[in-house]
Amino acid sequence: MYDYNLCPQYDILCIDLKSFFASVSCRLKGLDPETTKLAVVGDTKSMGSVVLAATPELKKLGIKTGSRLFEIPARSDIFIINPSMKIYLDYSMRITEIALKYVAPEDFHQYSIDEFFMDVTHSYHLFAASPRELARKIKTEIYEETLIECAVGIGDNLLLSKVALDIEAKHMPDGIAEWRYENVVEKMWHIKPLSKFWGINKKSEKKLNQRGIFNIGDLANYPHAYLKRDFGIIGVDWHLHANGIDFSKISEKHKVHSPSIAKSQILMRDYKFSETYVVLFEHVDEVTHRMRLMHQLAKTIQFSVGTKDGHIYRKQFTIKEGTNSEDVIMKRLWQELKKIADPYALYRTISVTLTNFIPDSQKQVSLFQDVDKMLKEEALMKTIDALKVKYGQLSVMRAISCTEASTLKLREGLIAGHKR
DNA sequence: TCTGGGGTCCTAGGACCC
DNA sequence: TCTGGGGTCCTAGGACCC
DSSP: OOOGGGSOOOOEEEEEETTHHHHHHHHHTTOOTTTOEEEEESOTTOTTOBEEEEOHHHHTTTOOTTOBGGGSOOOTTEEEEOOOHHHHHHHHHHHHHHHTTTSOGGGEEEEETTEEEEEOTTTHHHHOSSHHHHHHHHHHHHHHHHOOOEEEEEESSHHHHHHIIIIIGGGSTTSEEEEOGGGIIIIITTOOSGGGSTTOOHHHHHHHHTTTOOSHHHHHHSOHHHHHHHHTHHHHHHHHHHTTOOOOOHHHHTOOSSOEEEEEEEEEEEEEHHHHHHHHHHHHHHHHHHHHHTTEEEEEEEEEEEETTSOEEEEEEEEEEEEOOHHHHHHHHHHHHHHHSOTTSEEEEEEEEEEEEEEGGGOOOOTTSOHHHHHHHHHHHHHHHHHHHHHOGGGSOOGGGGSTTOOSOOOTTEETTEEO
């Protein structure tokens, strides 16, 4: 058994913005997220598009995140909306600013666009009598400023706050739940199925079930040596988590160990191998563009194409000096892919990821490179990047994107960024 | 079963160097 | 010629999160 006296005892808040995309989209239309049936979908024009967010009233009809557009009944009281990412980001940033009135930046961690952690151990007493009272205060302030509801989990560590949020706070009338070490047995051990618990998905759930582990209590009481043997570090973490223990600190969450930039896509129809070239090039263009805005060079490039029957051809390669050139990457990528992929198969998925970054100030020029040519290419890339930032991704595109294989959406009346 | 997309981390094996 | 340890980097594959 573990001794909780030796475990860190913080006051952590984990805050989740309720049905965030759907709520913001309601507010933009002057609708009340609590009573409106609204779904935000990837693309309202495509029936197979997935639901990114749904209001609680729509969820009651069985529609949830991940549902398909065609599953939503055609009814006049249901709104179906395209996402407005810029506006969601703006809301998210305004809410972050509110949170930062109550903690120092190093005690704040943005987990995702609609979820964040705050370590209020040292600051709550400046604003409230208890962490719970501060949670109420922040919750109210977020609502007053943005008309967005949120739920708050409070715990002795990050894991407890997160699980309190997911399992309890989201279902409480006041949207707040507080779990401390002494509540672990009563609040956590009955959780079932295992995949409801943070860090355990269906696949692992199945493997654990095979060992007779069905709820979190079973996991907490299972000999941890066996978990370690069979699942490695993750197994050890599960055992600690099932006992409510988590040693991570918010201040450590700030360092991202291996950042990456990815673009992946499920294609709308079967693609012949030769056609994947166009889409891969578009993906490479986009990820390199994003990377250049971050002033980075990638050393490692990972890519994959998947066939309709689920076979994935994937590979990664490393360029020692690092690069931000789409031509360099695409040339090598295609060369490698031709070696491994089936030229006669039909493809449905594509992905390109850049990782292993170094700052672009470290760019090395080889003695044999044509410096003039290189500078010209760089100037061109910069111009194109600036155009894309100003006029959007579609303002500049390759000639191959005018082929039928392209997945970029051509906008009517817009040619090379100029309105007619 | 399936037509989402972006991101992080872990493991294991191999190559290479000291 | 055989043996061995430790460290770093690379690649392939897998899992999970929002």
